[in-house]
Amino acid sequence: MNTKTIAVLTSGGDAPGMNAAIRAVVRTALADGLRVLGIRRGYNGLLNGDVIDMNLRSVSDIIHHGGTMLYTARSPEFNTPAGVKKAANMCRNLGIDGVVVIGGDGSFRGARDLTGEGIPCVGVPGTIDNDIACTEYTIGYDTAMNTAMEMVDRLRDTTESHDRCSVVEVMGRRCGDLALNTGIAVGATTILVPEVEFDFERDVVNRMRSTQRTGKRHFIIVVAEGVGGVSELSAKIQDETGIESRATILGHVQRGGSPTMRDRVLGSLMGNHAANLLKEGIGNRVVAIRANKVVDFDITEALNQKRVFDEERYRIAHKISI
Numbered sequence: 001m002n003t004k005t006i007a008v009l010t011s012g013g014d015a016p017g018m019n020a021a022i023r024a025v026v027r028t029a030l031a032d033g034l035r036v037l038g039i040r041r042g043y044n045g046l047l048n049g050d051v052i053d054m055n056l057r058s059v060s061d062i063i064h065h066g067g068t069m070l071y072t073a074r075s076p077e078f079n080t081p082a083g084v085k086k087a088a089n090m091c092r093n094l095g096i097d098g099v100v101v102i103g104g105d106g107s108f109r110g111a112r113d114l115t116g117e118g119i120p121c122v123g124v125p126g127t128i129d130n131d132i133a134c135t136e137y138t139i140g141y142d143t144a145m146n147t148a149m150e151m152v153d154r155l156r157d158t159t160e161s162h163d164r165c166s167v168v169e170v171m172g173r174r175c176g177d178l179a180l181n182t183g184i185a186v187g188a189t190t191i192l193v194p195e196v197e198f199d200f201e202r203d204v205v206n207r208m209r210s211t212q213r214t215g216k217r218h219f220i221i222v223v224a225e226g227v228g229g230v231s232e233l234s235a236k237i238q239d240e241t242g243i244e245s246r247a248t249i250l251g252h253v254q255r256g257g258s259p260t261m262r263d264r265v266l267g268s269l270m271g272n273h274a275a276n277l278l279k280e281g282i283g284n285r286v287v288a289i290r291a292n293k294v295v296d297f298d299i300t301e302a303l304n305q306k307r308v309f310d311e312e313r314y315r316i317a318h319k320i321s322i
């Protein structure tokens with residue numbers, strides 16, 4: 001296939017570092033003599049023809065910004081066979097020979113379907129959750145962890161001053177990575193994740209009581225969004241232990257902010273790799289990082305891979321936080 005024009009879009013939840021990936025896709029493709037289009041607002045934008053021409057300067061001064069300069073959206077229409085066909089026809093009408101899709105696994109399913117309709121697509125993992133099995137890191141995860149850590153550090157100041165317990169919800173609907181590493185970094189007494197069942201008495205109350213006996217007077221409990229219920233949990237802790245307890249949901253704060261160096265570098269390398277694949281006419285791939293090397297996998301294979309939660313790290317986290 002003779003690739004002349006490629007397009008790039010961001011889809012699903014935004015993540016810091018997506019701009020670095022867009023920039024790398026655009027600059028790599030332009031350097032190779034390709035034409036590059038930016039599709040705004042994800043698959044929705046593709047269906048509506050919301051497309052802009054990208055030149056070298058379109059991606060100037062974005063590498064340090066969070067969010068995505070191409071905007072993002074979720075598209076119920078694209079999630080239908082008719083929607084995918086319509087999007088493929090739109091690509092053909094616009095002369096698009098391939099699309100880089102920056103997003104999470106829902107976005108990759110769309111990329112697989114669009115490839116099936118004859119438009120080669122390459123996925124780049126951009127999500128703060130780190131819930132893509134084939135890659136060790138997703139773009140945005142490092143920034144989100146650092147943001148969550150900083151927020152909990154602030155919370156700790158007031159929690160400590162009042163001898164309270166803070167129950168903090170961090171993002172991660174199906175994946176506890178963000179909670180686990182934030183929990184380690186802030187020295188949480190207990191970390192609750194969707195991958196590991198917990199027992200309120202054993203894992204929360206008893207841990208608090210045993211550390212209290214050795215002199216601890218304030219507590220941080222980190223809870224992943226997928227476990228949820230932080231208000232109820234906080235009330236239950238207060239009832240059971242008599243320790244004043246407050247719930248805090250960090251929410252979308254974790255998705256914003258200037259990307260860390262790690263996310264900027266990761267986004268840049270992955271974006272470059274994706275553009276190189278499309279230039280060769282190779283689609284239906286997901287870019288990943290493994291042992292510090294940028295690699296790629298078949299999308300279906302990548303979507304079928306099962307994430308393995310690091311239970312050993314989870315055990316260590318609790319061992320050293322007593």
Ligand code: F6P
Binds near residue numbers: 013104127129173
């Ligand atoms: O994909 C990242 C994520 O932040 C999840 O942790 C969360 O469940 C989801 O996006 C929420 O997305 P939104 O609030 O934009 O619908």
